[in-house]
Amino acid sequence: MNDRKNDAWPPPAFDVTGKLGLVKFNPDGSSHLRIIDPEVCRKVCHQKFCTHSCPAQVYRWEPDEALITISFEGCLECGTCRSGGCPYANIEMRYPRGGFGVQYRFG
Numbered sequence: 001m002n003d004r005k006n007d008a009w010p011p012p013a014f015d016v017t018g019k020l021g022l023v024k025f026n027p028d029g030s031s032h033l034r035i036i037d038p039e040v041c042r043k044v045c046h047q048k049f050c051t052h053s054c055p056a057q058v059y060r061w062e063p064d065e066a067l068i069t070i071s072f073e074g075c076l077e078c079g080t081c082r083s084g085g086c087p088y089a090n091i092e093m094r095y096p097r098g099g100f101g102v103q104y105r106f107g
């Protein structure tokens, strides 16, 4: 018999901010993300797609210096930036060493 007394409808709204609050980071000393050719960012990619596609807003365009800065410490390791987040395939993304990077907690 299916006991449905605990089923709530509609289900509670999915709270992304609350879920991200469960994430812990243990940043490595060096970046696991790298712009392969900064000239492509400067001269070819006018839309700076990575600054929009990364859910953690790791990439930031600095107009005065004409370069992308990378706040690798906040990377969620979702893989977006190496699977279409940069249409010029100009980002090298590796995973951090074991024990470093993001740690997801579920609850």
Ligand code: SF4
Binding pocket: 035, 040, 041, 045, 047, 048, 049, 050, 051, 059, 068, 085, 086, 087, 088, 089, 090, 091
């Ligand atoms: S999307 Fe790719 S080419 Fe464009 S700014 Fe970002 S890293 Fe550079």
Ligand code: SF4
Binding pocket: 033, 053, 054, 055, 056, 057, 058, 074, 075, 076, 077, 078, 079, 080, 081, 082, 085, 093
């Ligand atoms: S792996 Fe995901 S969170 Fe990390 S930099 Fe790439 S797009 Fe951003």
